[in-house]
Amino acid sequence: MRAAVGCRGSRDVGPAVLRVADVTYSVGKAGGLRVLDRLSLEVKQGEILGVFGPNGCGKSSLLNVISGYARPDSGGVELLAGTETRLSYLAQDYAETLLPWFRARTNLLLPVRYRGGSRQEAEAALAEVVSFFYDPVDLRKFPYSLSGGQQQILALLRCLIQQPQLILLDEPFSAINLHRMFALRQRLALWAKQRKIAMMIVSHNLDDLMVVCDHVLAVAGPPLAILADVETPFAHPRSREDLCSSEMIQAKTAIYSST
């Protein structure tokens, strides 16, 4: 089964920033496991899309193909945003992507350094992100003296510093403790909504997606197939009470029953 999915209704979203058209992708050499089979989907500006599915169904492969880490066998991935920094990707091996010889602060500001930004620009970006997320990590430390969860937050915030139009997140909260996580999820959704950044979040934890996403694709595979496209209720930021409401439970039931 395949489906072309966009954001429906009167939601406050703009033109498409990502178009995946008829993409087929196999792992390994020719004749390997077919993970994506003529898959199509679309993500619009400011839209937050969740992808919920079991382990090994091809969720991460989809993000790898979109980000350019992996090359599809056939079909096209089109990034339609106009600015130069278009795409940011938090992969599952986030810890290895940090640079252990730089302190957390320098790591966080790498995108500014890479684009040749000024000191003032870096200071401004840092202040904005750090205050928005309530000062989440000790920026004077080296990455490997941070906890796994703090490393993950650092890598996530580094994606935001990059100021992309589309952010791909692969299990972005997997190492972050529950106590911290709720506020982080709320703030992340708010950040994206305020700046009209599109996000595509892959997870096998449905609650993550219910708090952050506008709608959730229930998927199975391989090859990855979209079983249902369910809208999540309430405006951002969503509260703990929203998560326990009957509307939310109804939406979750719709997702679970489709898998």
Add this chain to the structure above:
Amino acid sequence: MMSARLPPRGGSWLVTSGVGFLAVLAVWQLVCLITVAGKPLVNPLFLATPGETAMAVKAWAASGDLLWDATDSLRRVVYGLALAMAIGLPLGVIFGLSEGAQRSTRGVMDFLRSIPPIVVYPVSQLILGPFDASRVGVVVFGATTVIVLATSEGVRNCSKVRQRCNRLLGATWRHVVTSIVLLESLPAIVVGIRTAVSLSVIIVVVTEMLVGAKYGLGVRAAAAQSTSATPTLYAVILVVGIIGLGLNVLLVRLERLIGRWKFAC
């Protein structure tokens, strides 16, 4: 509770290594003292006592030659190493990043490394003349291949995930080299440079023993041999050892300074 075992820092080196040095000194002195049937076990012509050696070092220093010998030898080593690094580091990075460059040059590099550098000395003299330039040339020849090999291996073993992700974050190739690859392969590069230092000291001393130099540790060794000044011979060995050791310790310290992030956890 587990406590991580960290390499020792700071001044403790002299204390812990001092025990070993004292032991060697004691054995040396003992061998000199042993007599068999009224005759010393080892002919004094072959082996000077620690005391005689110390006196020889003192006389050597007092004459002012020690300073000149040591600085001239060190200068040759440092010039040669600096040039070897200037050539070897960029080449090593290129070979490490490019599989093609690595494969097409592997045979040549192995061939060059198989040539004992001293063999090149006559050719070096022919081209660069009988003075310092030819000695430095041999050092460059010997040290460059060592540094290229260590650097390219270090760079090749760097995390591909890290480079790929940072490319996506906007890093240019210049950033990948200066902010990522060189720092990640630093430990391997330092090992290469330490090997190159030892090799350079050997090359400089040997070339000095052969011909032409006025001052140099090798010059002093050759002179002492021709006059059968055994204590001076041992004094030269001692000083060459101390200089080599000093350079190595200096490099380890430097690596620890640059790579302090490794010890910060």
